[in-house]
Amino acid sequence: MGCDIHMMVEKRIDGEWTEIDPGREPCWWCSDPGTKGTGTKDSCCWCRGSGDQRREWFDGRNYPLFGILAGVRDYSVDPISEPRGLPDDLSSGTGLSGADHSYSWFSLREILDYDWEQAYTYNRVVDPANYVVWKHQGTPKKSCSRAVGAIMGVVSHAEMEKVIKDPSNFEEFPETRYYTEVTWTKTYREVAKYFFEDCINKLVELGDPEDIRIIFGFDS
Ligand SMILES: [Zn+2]
Numbered sequence: 001m002g003c004d005i006h007m008m009v010e011k012r013i014d015g016e017w018t019e020i021d022p023g024r025e026p027c028w029w030c031s032d033p034g035t036k037g038t039g040t041k042d043s044c045c046w047c048r049g050s051g052d053q054r055r056e057w058f059d060g061r062n063y064p065l066f067g068i069l070a071g072v073r074d075y076s077v078d079p080i081s082e083p084r085g086l087p088d089d090l091s092s093g094t095g096l097s098g099a100d101h102s103y104s105w106f107s108l109r110e111i112l113d114y115d116w117e118q119a120y121t122y123n124r125v126v127d128p129a130n131y132v133v134w135k136h137q138g139t140p141k142k143s144c145s146r147a148v149g150a151i152m153g154v155v156s157h158a159e160m161e162k163v164i165k166d167p168s169n170f171e172e173f174p175e176t177r178y179y180t181e182v183t184w185t186k187t188y189r190e191v192a193k194y195f196f197e198d199c200i201n202k203l204v205e206l207g208d209p210e211d212i213r214i215i216f217g218f219d220s
Pocket of ligand 1: 052
């Protein structure tokens with residue numbers, strides 16, 4: 001099953017941590033009936049007819065980032081910290097209700113001071129089309145974890161070249177089921193691009209980074 005992050009943000013006001021309300025957004029399940037979700041607002045069991053839901057500070061399913069933040073789902077990186085649990089002086093916020101493990105927190109100061117310029121190495125498998133994209137551009141458009149690759153035919157680069165040249169050489173699987181391992185690197189900052197753009201860069205506007213903290217946990 002997939003793993004998601006659930007996050008709340010607190011600000012220290014007069015010495016006391018207080019949850020910052022992230023606001024509301026249209027309910028994902030019923031805001032666009034017909035193309036996604038379960039139906040109309042009135043019958044929606046997710047928002048119970050309100051038509052909106054709590055906005056998430058950050059809801060990207062980014063396993064390399066989860067590894068950086070808490071050693072969750074990606075064991076190839078040293079996390080900023082092993083999960084610290086919930087802070088003792090946690091406010092009575094509701095932002096973590098979907099989470100059930102690996103709780104942790106950071107002050108905004110800690111996030112900003114962390115070395116995000118270090119290199120993260122992606123070690124993935126790609127199909128023939130994405131192998132060609134990787135060869136020309138250095139990164140594939142789409143890739144899979146090696147665990148997914150394990151159920152496919154994982155071949156060497158030399159063999160992949162042969163698959164592409166003449167698929168009839170390889171009769172074990174259909175051509176598109178062949179995968180090969182590739183690696184490429186990005187900085188941690190690039191890995192965490194949307195975490196910064198959608199979340200951290202906005203938190204910077206809320207006040208002194210010492211007085212802002214994120215608290216998070218994961219599900220599944
Ligand atoms: Zn709804």
